[in-house]
Amino acid sequence: MEKMLYLAAQYLAAAAISFLAKKEDDSHTNLEFSITNAHLSSRPLNESGDLISLDYERFMLVWTNVNWTDTLRLDGSTHEQTLNWLKEKTAKALIAMPYTYKFHYEPPYEISDNFTFKLLNANKLAELTHLRIMAQLVLEQFLKANALDSEIRVWPHHFDTGAYAYTNSKQETAVGLGLAVPDSLISEHYFYISLYHNNAAISTDHLAALHEGQWLNTGFRGAVLPAMDTTVETVVDFFQEAYEHLMKEVEISQSTQD
Numbered sequence: 001m002e003k004m005l006y007l008a009a010q011y012l013a014a015a016a017i018s019f020l021a022k023k024e025d026d027s028h029t030n031l032e033f034s035i036t037n038a039h040l041s042s043r044p045l046n047e048s049g050d051l052i053s054l055d056y057e058r059f060m061l062v063w064t065n066v067n068w069t070d071t072l073r074l075d076g077s078t079h080e081q082t083l084n085w086l087k088e089k090t091a092k093a094l095i096a097m098p099y100t101y102k103f104h105y106e107p108p109y110e111i112s113d114n115f116t117f118k119l120l121n122a123n124k125l126a127e128l129t130h131l132r133i134m135a136q137l138v139l140e141q142f143l144k145a146n147a148l149d150s151e152i153r154v155w156p157h158h159f160d161t162g163a164y165a166y167t168n169s170k171q172e173t174a175v176g177l178g179l180a181v182p183d184s185l186i187s188e189h190y191f192y193i194s195l196y197h198n199n200a201a202i203s204t205d206h207l208a209a210l211h212e213g214q215w216l217n218t219g220f221r222g223a224v225l226p227a228m229d230t231t232v233e234t235v236v237d238f239f240q241e242a243y244e245h246l247m248k249e250v251e252i253s254q255s256t257q258d
Contacts, residue, residue, distance in 0.1 A: 013156035030153035056129040080113040135161040135179035194222030195246035
């Protein structure tokens with residue numbers, strides 16, 4: 001189901017690439033997950049506020065206009081049918097620019113016109129929906145507890161739910177954290193956190209062991225925690241403990257340089 005959700009989310013990213021002004025950090029393409037209705041949504045695509053969303057629970061695309069809402073059931077729809085539907089809604093929304101399915105990054109999955117979306121496992125879909133909800137909740141709690149300011153967004157290329165915040169007004173130190181999908185680092189969903197000082201990730205090779213999760217220092221420098229069988233409280237505690245260790249490391253480094 002992860003592949004199906006990933007491919008479905010690319011329609012939202014393609015809309016942003018088609019209709020919105022490009023930003024250097026690609027933030028125009030990133031997406032918002034709502035815990036209220038389990039929708040993954042694009043940024044507003046025009047001045048009228050049109051949105052394209054992926055409804056996780058019902059596995060459908062939703063186009064929301066100020067005057068109307070149209071849906072496309074993905075289960076059984078082909079890629080070609082989905083593109084035709086999106087182009088029809090683009091015209092209905094009176095968006096002059098054409099909807100194009102093109103990316104400046106290389107998606108991990110190829111898709112052909114006759115590719116057919118299938119709801120293969122409803123239980124797995126519910127599990128993945130739960131993980132997105134949990135990621136949103138823990139990031140909201142962590143950012144609030146530490147008075148950090150960041151959007152919480154899903155980045156379509158890597159499909160992670162992430163936040164990135166500077167720790168002070170000098171913007172010398174920043175924390176990046178979130179939920180990652182299985183990749184070459186870990187073969188299951190996992191939470192991650194790193195701290196960056198002057199754009200360099202803080203080394204973790206001599207930090208004290210964490211109560212939950214573990215430190216990594218090769219390739220990725222930071223802490224990771226497998227997401228399955230965790231709770232919101234456990235993940236918030238993991239983020240907080242790792243963050244305090246990393247911040248202390250920055251403070252020690254700065255004090256030795258003064």
